Amino acid sequence: MNNYILRPMCANDVTQIASINSDIFLSLAWSRQMMLDELQDDSKHYIVCTEGDRIIGYGGFSQILNEGHIMNIAVVNECRRLKIGSTILNMLLSKMRQLKIDSATLEVEEDNVNAIAMYKKAGFVEQGKRPNYYGKGRHCLILWVHI
């Protein structure tokens, strides 16, 4: 994490974020406008990881009372396995603790072994499954952790 900086996401970032989204999440990608809408919402908290002017990863959560719902964490392909995703995750969990949130949850596609490994390493455990959440035959796991 030598030359990387983590900071809150701002409106100027959303063009790069939308491009990362479409590269990674394809048909499920959130658009520029959807990301702008997220930033307008006081219950949502997003951070980016930058290297110079370039955004190489981001993540965010939504606060619902004492729960933090992780909306997304993504790292550009060429910067993976450098602990950027887990650092973003830890920063989101730390922000949740500051907000007196006591548990975190998320949905992850059941065959997304890399993300599931990252979340389990951070203490998340499987608590349920939503069939066809990402489309027909694409199920998600529901993970939770007390923080």
Ligand SMILES: CC(C)(COP(=O)(O)OP(=O)(O)OC[C@H]1O[C@@H](n2cnc3c(N)ncnc32)[C@H](O)[C@@H]1OP(=O)(O)O)[C@@H](O)C(=O)NCCC(=O)NCCS
């Ligand atoms: C999931 C994702 C954010 C992980 O980011 P990352 O910066 O590569 O992850 P880290 O380097 O912090 O890895 C943390 C842990 O996750 C697991 N992990 C991550 N990538 C892995 C891989 N390719 N193979 C096996 N384990 C992996 C490992 O346990 C790893 O710890 P380790 O390196 O000590 O073994 C990244 O792969 C990504 O952007 N994926 C596409 C978007 C996505 O699926 N997001 C989750 C949506 S819920």
